[in-house]
Amino acid sequence: MSQTTNQPAVNIEALKSEVRAALINQKSFACPIAMRVAWHSGGTYDQADGSGGTDGATMRFEPEISDDANAGLSIVRDMLHLVQKKYPQISQADLWAFAGCVAIEFMGGPMPPFKFGRTDDSDGKNCPPNGRLPDAAQGADHLREVFNRMGFNDQEIVALSGGHSVGRCHAVRSGFDGAWTNNPLEFDNSYFKNLLEIEWKPKDWDGNFQYTDPTDTLLMLPTDMALIEDAAFRVHVEKYAADQELFFKDFSAAYGKLMCLGCPEQCDPSAEVPTASAKTIAGEEFREVAMHGSLGLMRRFAKTADVHEVEPTSGRNALHKAAFWGHIEAVRYLATELKLDPNVQDLMGDTALHDAARFGHAEVVQILLDAGTDLHLTNSAGMTPRVLAIEYGKDDVAERIGAAG
Template identity: 50%
Template sequence: MVPNPPSAPSDAQLDQVKEAVRALLHQPDYDDGSAGPILVRLAWHSAGTYCATTNTGGSNGAGMRYEQEGGDPANAGLQHARAFLEPIKKRFPWITYADLWTLAATVAIKEMGGPEVTWSGGRTDFTDESKIPPRGRLPDAAQGADHLRFIFYRMGFNDQEIVALSGAHNLGRCHSENSGFEGKWVNQPTRFSNQYFKLLLVNDWKKKKLDNGLEQFVYVDEEVELEDNEEPEELMMLPTDISLLSDPKFKIWVERYAEDKDLFFDHFSRVFAKLLELGIRRDASGKVVNDENTEGGYRS
């Protein structure tokens, strides 16, 4: 029997959670000083397991609490994001992890200067590990455009949406201990912008083989203003990022987003909202509908 689900939180309750997320974003001793980027990645990986054909995976369930999903090498590093949010879950036990992880990303995006992303609650946390999707559904950065299409079409995204979503690489960095890749995409990785697309188009990316055998692309942005004793820093792109340039259908959108920040913000906000809804079924009033994939939802 499915236990009686909790009643939906009020807007005031959600505001308290959002405020608590805002309060933890500033992390002077962590990475580039913000928990924001890794919170965005947590939400993305929680949803990016979705398969539209089988209606499995997606942002419901918070399966990363379990080793099967949390211990997937593709999710290496995301334990930091979950740990940042744990005190909020303790303070507001009525919110599910699945809702908290997705909501936190929208707060982080907004606080880092990005667009407002529409978010709805009602996700449940699986108590049954058999519902956790198999590993191997997230993209492999060492591959190219065909792979991106294979992965993102499975979730129900089109070419334009793939490019818009890739713009999240304005944020954060790669860590050799997590993915094997190293470095950040843009100079200000805690500021949401369309700089990633502008930099992609400088077209001066050089292949670099890392000690671990992985290949990434690097470039030094000479234009950036430096403090007196600062060294210009090498920026990076993953092979999948560079594939957005070599594929004409992707490249059109790289160019448009590079020249029109508002368009990128608008498209990103829509596609990120869509991402967060993957695997969630709602009725006309927005209430989560139970099926074999969604265990609960809120009582009306």
Template identity: 45%
Template sequence: AAHAWRLLPLSGGVDYKAVAGDISSIIKEDPNKGPTLVRLSWHSSGTYDKMSKDGGSGGGTIRFKEELAHGGNAGLGETAVPWMEDVKTKYGDSLSYADLYTLAGVVAIKELGGPTVPWSSGRVDALDPSAVTPDGRLPGADSGPPGADPSDAAHLRTIFNRMGFNDQEIVALSGAHALGRCHTTASGYDGPWTPTPTMFNNLYFSLLDSVKWTQRDWKGPFQYEDEGKSLMMLPTDLVLIQDDDFKKYVSMYAKDQATFFADFSKAFNKLEELGTTGLKSTTWA
């Protein structure tokens, strides 16, 4: 009995290494789930507004149908959100959805070969959808030729400055499009950005910088394709090489994967902590 405390789980009742292990198993079984979990994690956080100080990952509100109905979240209610339910059930009330969704993103990034992004626990779920922010806070990839609103540099800056990110952080975060793909059943866009969509690397930047991107001729929304017609870019991706202040970071990350990993790690950690209070730095890997 003198040493009974040793049996207590760490960090307020949840063994986050075990939770991370359960998330890893889901990704190992189907690596294509990893990128979608990264998207869940980012969308759960990307609603933050630094002026009104609402939104962000803190309340885990992306689980509510009201938030999943937002245009930018198309597909997540049928994929990443239900994929996390068994993990949530296993740990019960001691694990918040808000912690689970943010942890899923950093676990997926590491599992797919990326950096170990620092992560903190302690988010407390909102109990009802009243904390869901209005639709329109996530970036729109909207179709249109260069310069068309809202697929322009000003749109990206408006959205990301509202969260508190500068040009360099916007470009670093965008490198997550090394992972995954667009689904016609979700956003309406189609295809992967890189030939290795389950590997976290700096290929998004080198492809953006070196490939000749042309408008795809198809019935779907305006998007770009490469000459081989196997890769894609969104109008908002191309903005990163059309705007000189963005482009200098694209060129830098295309040449230097280590700097990309370091900068991405800092920016993603910041993203996952927007709109939170009282977090505790947590060893998860």
């Protein structure tokens, strides 16, 4: 996943882990529902007037919050609450959309193309009216009406419907009951295979009209059945049932598009990505060689790079990188000759001294103390460099820092 300059400084892999821990834990496996939250926030879009869509995170407000179609979705938004607090630079709108994408990946599906840049509305003024999401009791005409309004064609409607390869219906929420596949936590093309291979019949029960298989365990909604009843839809169902790779490719593209409906252009993964300037490339190379402690190469790249620049995804500068690995001469060059600011804190709040202290690089610690590092700076765990050294059993380093303070 690429990031451009207007993207927030976020370590994507770390954010993914946080989302994973929030959605998948001993209490729950909330990936299907996270994916549905994201789809319902995008699925309100109307291309005629640009209203609705994932921007604004309007599902927090009336009337959207109490749209019947959104029953039961607030639980995922609450699950993501702590992630939201930890990453205040990301909007809720971005977090819901991102969580939906990574949930698909966690379930074995493709990672849809994604970019940050959505903002949160402060009230429900821009909420779309309720009733824009599809009604499962209807057929092909209704599907076209709803999805064409968002800007999707037949092929995209079928690909997106493959989202029902995971999750299930809950009678208490929607009046429908059951899962579409035998592995509802695995994202694959079995939804399309089931549509074609199983003999579906109306379910004999008191709930909403739905279809069931001969063993009365799985379900298909009337809108799902419309995909095989309508000849133009059916062609795509057949293609996806036969070719999972094609399904993943088309689903990924359509879901990525769904996630940036109603959003500023910066959220559009297909928009042109500005190419990195020569200076940015030199900066990246400079930090890379600092990490390896290659003094000769550092001197060479320093001629063209902005040596003070921090890495956008981690907030770390060359001093962090050299200090982490204990490269004494590289740290001396950076701190004393190039005068890099030793008080720069990365996204975890660590200064270069935190890094050196954690690993007990005593000589590097001394150089950073001499360079005037502020000893009171705390990282996101609330630790100063000295406390961190004690935590990691580097008593000599802790003493050295204590003496300097």
